[in-house]
Amino acid sequence: MTESIIQLPTAGESIFETYDRISRRGPVVPIELPGGVPAWIAVSYQAVSEVLAGDGRLFSKNAENCPSLHDGTIPADWPLRALTDIDHMLNKDGADHRRLRKTISQAFTPGRVAALEPRIRKIAARLIDDFPDGDEIDIVSSFTTPFPVRVICELFGVPESDQPQIRQWSTAVVSHTSTAEEMQSAVQGMIGYLAELLERKRTELGDDLASALLQANAENDLSTDELVNMLWLVIIAGHETTVHMLGNAVIALCAHPEQRAIALAADRWSDVVEETLRYRSSVLAPFVRYAQGDVTVAGVRIPAGSLVFWYGSVGRDPEHYPNADTFDIDHDHRDQLAFGRGPHFCLGAPLARLESRIALSALFTRYPRLSLACDPEHVPYGPQFITVGPLSVPVRLAPTG
Numbered sequence: 001m002t003e004s005i006i007q008l009p010t011a012g013e014s015i016f017e018t019y020d021r022i023s024r025r026g027p028v029v030p031i032e033l034p035g036g037v038p039a040w041i042a043v044s045y046q047a048v049s050e051v052l053a054g055d056g057r058l059f060s061k062n063a064e065n066c067p068s069l070h071d072g073t074i075p076a077d078w079p080l081r082a083l084t085d086i087d088h089m090l091n092k093d094g095a096d097h098r099r100l101r102k103t104i105s106q107a108f109t110p111g112r113v114a115a116l117e118p119r120i121r122k123i124a125a126r127l128i129d130d131f132p133d134g135d136e137i138d139i140v141s142s143f144t145t146p147f148p149v150r151v152i153c154e155l156f157g158v159p160e161s162d163q164p165q166i167r168q169w170s171t172a173v174v175s176h177t178s179t180a181e182e183m184q185s186a187v188q189g190m191i192g193y194l195a196e197l198l199e200r201k202r203t204e205l206g207d208d209l210a211s212a213l214l215q216a217n218a219e220n221d222l223s224t225d226e227l228v229n230m231l232w233l234v235i236i237a238g239h240e241t242t243v244h245m246l247g248n249a250v251i252a253l254c255a256h257p258e259q260r261a262i263a264l265a266a267d268r269w270s271d272v273v274e275e276t277l278r279y280r281s282s283v284l285a286p287f288v289r290y291a292q293g294d295v296t297v298a299g300v301r302i303p304a305g306s307l308v309f310w311y312g313s314v315g316r317d318p319e320h321y322p323n324a325d326t327f328d329i330d331h332d333h334r335d336q337l338a339f340g341r342g343p344h345f346c347l348g349a350p351l352a353r354l355e356s357r358i359a360l361s362a363l364f365t366r367y368p369r370l371s372l373a374c375d376p377e378h379v380p381y382g383p384q385f386i387t388v389g390p391l392s393v394p395v396r397l398a399p400t401g
C-alpha cells in the first residue's frame with residue numbers, strides 16, 4: 001500500500017507528533033507544506049550532513065534557482081514567499097553570500113559578543129527581580145520571551161519601548177497561520193522601522209551593532225536595502241530561536257530535576273544548553289534549499305528543483321546518538337548540528353550559547369525549586385513548524401514540600 005504524503009503541519013496533531021511520524025518514515029521524506037506545496041525533508045543525521053555538505057553546489061538557498069516559484073506552479077500568494085523572496089544572506093549562495101556575511105562578521109565579532117556578558121547578566125537579573133508578585137507566574141511572558149528580545153534589541157540600539165512591536169512582527173512572520181497579507185505586512189512593517197533606525201544611526205553613530213555594521217560597510221559596498229535586510233534577518237533569527245530554546249529548556253529541566261541538580265551543583269549550564277539543542281531544538285526546519293539537479297541523499301532520490309528542508313531536531317536520530325530520547329547533559333555534543341554546518345552555520349551561535357547559559361543559570365540559581373504548574377502535556381505551542389517553543393508555561397517559583 002502506498003503511504004500518503006505527510007502534511008507539515010498536520011491539522012489535529014501536535015507539531016512534535018507530525019515530526020515523529022515523518023522521522024519514522026526514512027532518512028529523507030516527501031512532505032506537503034501549507035498550501036499543498038510539495039517538499040522534502042532530510043531527517044537522519046547522515047542525510048542532514050549530506051544536505052549541508054551540498055550547500056552552494058547540489059543545493060541552492062537562492063529562490064531564483066527554484067523553477068516552481070517562478071513558473072506558476074507555486075501560487076503568487078503562497079504565504080511562505082514572504083520568507084523565500086526576501087533578499088538576505090540566508091537566501092544567497094557562494095560569492096553573494098560571502099560578500100554579505102563578511103560585512104556583518106566584521107561588526108559582530110567574538111570580542112563584541114564576549115563583551116556583552118556583564119550587560120546580559122544585568123538584563124537577566126532585572127527581569128527576575130521584576131517577576132510578578134505571587135508564587136505562580138508564566139515564565140514565557142515574564143522571562144524566556146523578553147530576555148532574548150531585550151538582548152538582541154539592545155545590541156542593535158532598538159529602544160525598549162519598540163521591543164514588543166519587534167516581537168509581534170517576528171511572530172507573524174514565522175506563524176504558518178498568518179495569511180500572505182499578514183506576513184507581507186509584518187515583513188514590510190519591520191523593514192520600514194529598521195530603515196529609519198539605520199538612517200538615524202548614520203547621523204548619530206552609537207556603541208551598537210547597527211552603527212558597527214555601518215562602520216564595517218565603509219570598507220565594503222552593501223546597499224542600504226542589503227544593510228536593512230541584514231538587520232531584519234539578524235534581529236529575527238537572533239531572538240525567535242532563543243526565546244523558544246529557553247522555553248524548551250525550562251520544560252526539560254522541570255521534567256528532569258536530577259539533571260537540573262547536577263547543573264546547579266557543578267555549573268554545567270553550557271551542557272544544559274547543548275543538550276536542549278540536541279533534545280528539542282527550537283529550530284525544527286531551518287529554512288528551505290532548492291535541489292540543483294536530481295540529487296541522491298542517504299540513498300533517496302530528490303528530483304531537480306525540489307524544495308528541501310532539514311530537520312533541526314536531528315539530535316534525536318538513534319543511529320547517531322545513543323539513548324537519543326533521554327535528556328542527559330552527559331551526551332556527547334561535539335558534533336551538534338542544531339546550529340547547522342558549512343557556509344550558513346549560525347552567525348549568532350556564540351551569542352545564543354552565552355545568553356542561554358546566563359539566563360538558565362540566573363533563573364535556576366535564584367529559584368532552584370522552580371517547577372511546572374501544569375501537566376507538560378497541556379503546555380500550548382505556537383502555530384509554527386519552522387521554529388518551535390511553548391507559548392506559555394505556568395511555573396511555581398518555590399513550591400513547598
Ligand code: HEM
Nearest residue numbers: 089090237238241242245286338339340344346347348352
Ligand atoms: C538557540 C538559538 C539558535 C539556533 C538553534 C539557531 C539555529 C540556526 C541554524 C540551524 C542556522 C542555519 C540555517 C540553515 O542551514 O539554513 C542558523 C543561521 C543563522 N543564524 Fe542562528 N540560531 C540561533 C540563534 C541565533 C542568534 C542569537 C543569531 C543572531 C544574533 C542568529 C543569527 C543567524 C543568522 C544571521 C543565520 C544565517 C547565517 C548565514 O546564512 O550565513 N541565530 N541559525
